[in-house]
Amino acid sequence: MITEKEISKQIGRVVKSPIRVGSVTDLKIDVSSFLHFFRPFFSELQDDAYVVRGKQIAFLKEVFPEDSVSIEKLHKAYFEGTETLDALDYWLQQLTEAQKREFEQLSTITRQRNISSFLIEIWDDQYFVERIIQQGFEQDVDDFRVWKRVFKQASRLAVENEMFFELLKRMARLVKQIHPEVRKIQITSHFMRTISHEKIKGENAPEGVHEDGAQYIMSALVVNRQNITGAESQIYEKTMAETNELIFKKVLQPGEFIFQADTGEEFTFGNDLWHYVTPIEPEDISKPGIRDIIGFDIDILE
Structure with missing residues (x-):
């Protein structure tokens, strides 16, 4: 040993x-x-969905740096599961098709x-x-x-x-x-x-x-x-x-x-x-x- x-x-x-x-x-x-x-x-x-949720938050903060404070305010509640993906819909709707594919990929378990x-x-x-x-x-x-x-x-x-x-x-x-x-x-x-x-x-x-x-x-x-x-x-x-x-x-x-x-x-x-x-x-x-x-x-x- x-x-x-x-x-x-x-x-x-x-x-x-x-x-x-x-x-x-x-x-x-x-x-x-x-x-x-x-x-x-x-x-x-x-x-283990917690890993996925963390990646999703990090991705959205990178895509929308001007909104990173607002996104981070949702981080804990979304991570712990008291908020659903719907809480992030404002930013998800603004993603380009390429960004949506990337978001979907990093959402894989x-x-x-x-x-x-x-x-x-x-x-x-x-x-x-x-x-x-x-x-x-x-x-x-x-x-x-x-x-x-x-x-x-x-x-x-x-x-x-x-x-x-x-x-x-x-x-x-x-x-x-x-x-x-x-x-x-x-x-x-x-x-x-x-x-x-x-x-x-x-x-x-x-x-x-x-x-x-x-x-x-x-x-x-x-x-x-x-x-x-x-x-x-x-x-x-x-x-x-x-x-x-x-x-x-x-x-x-x-x-x-x-x-x-x-x-x-x-x-x-x-x-x-x-x-x-x-x-x-x-x-x-x-x-x-x-x-x-x-x-x-x-x-x-x-």
Whole structure:
């Protein structure tokens, strides 16, 4: 497993904030069994319309810069779904035919997902998992992800089983290796599919280089790569000059993951880590390209 120590040697300076790059085999989980079990559950995900709404707003602000303030006033309500597309009709009616085609193209769904949350309690090196239901999802960040999003809950078959619970326990152990005193952890999982078509890239991280607002993340545990190029996972450090310096990159294959400190770690360890994943495109443009991952947000409660 690659850690911050190996990355420090590669870049020639010390990175203290925790990073783990490996495979589920490093977590003592059989990779073939893992992939075979979880791949079918990605066919039951819900379309993520939030990404589309954000692209639509950005497009209209670009086309009508003189109205960008008025359009932005509708952004949050439209993003959260309390306003419909009708709220944007004033500008939609003014689009040229070419602009309408472009708007229609960027309105294509390129991401699907579901969500589930768990409490992991640790007593005498025993790990106990309990699922909890959260109706909304918000991230402690400085962009649109701070707004409330509601996603479909993962099915019981997908996440309330021995293999998924074992994965959660292994992630909790990664945290406990860093913080031996930890007793309670909350983990939120995201099953997520990114889809790309001939002229439409699949954006894995439409917000750009970012943090997720959790103490730790498993930014991606890849389950499937089908007919795609791209999706290079990148770890950045925000430096004193407020620039993002790339310190690690890797195209994760099925069964591989990146676990890293995410938010606030600069005060504990000294390095401010951020991350990004490049878009995907189909190798064979006659068919869609697909990338399936499970992402995890991890917070220490006690």
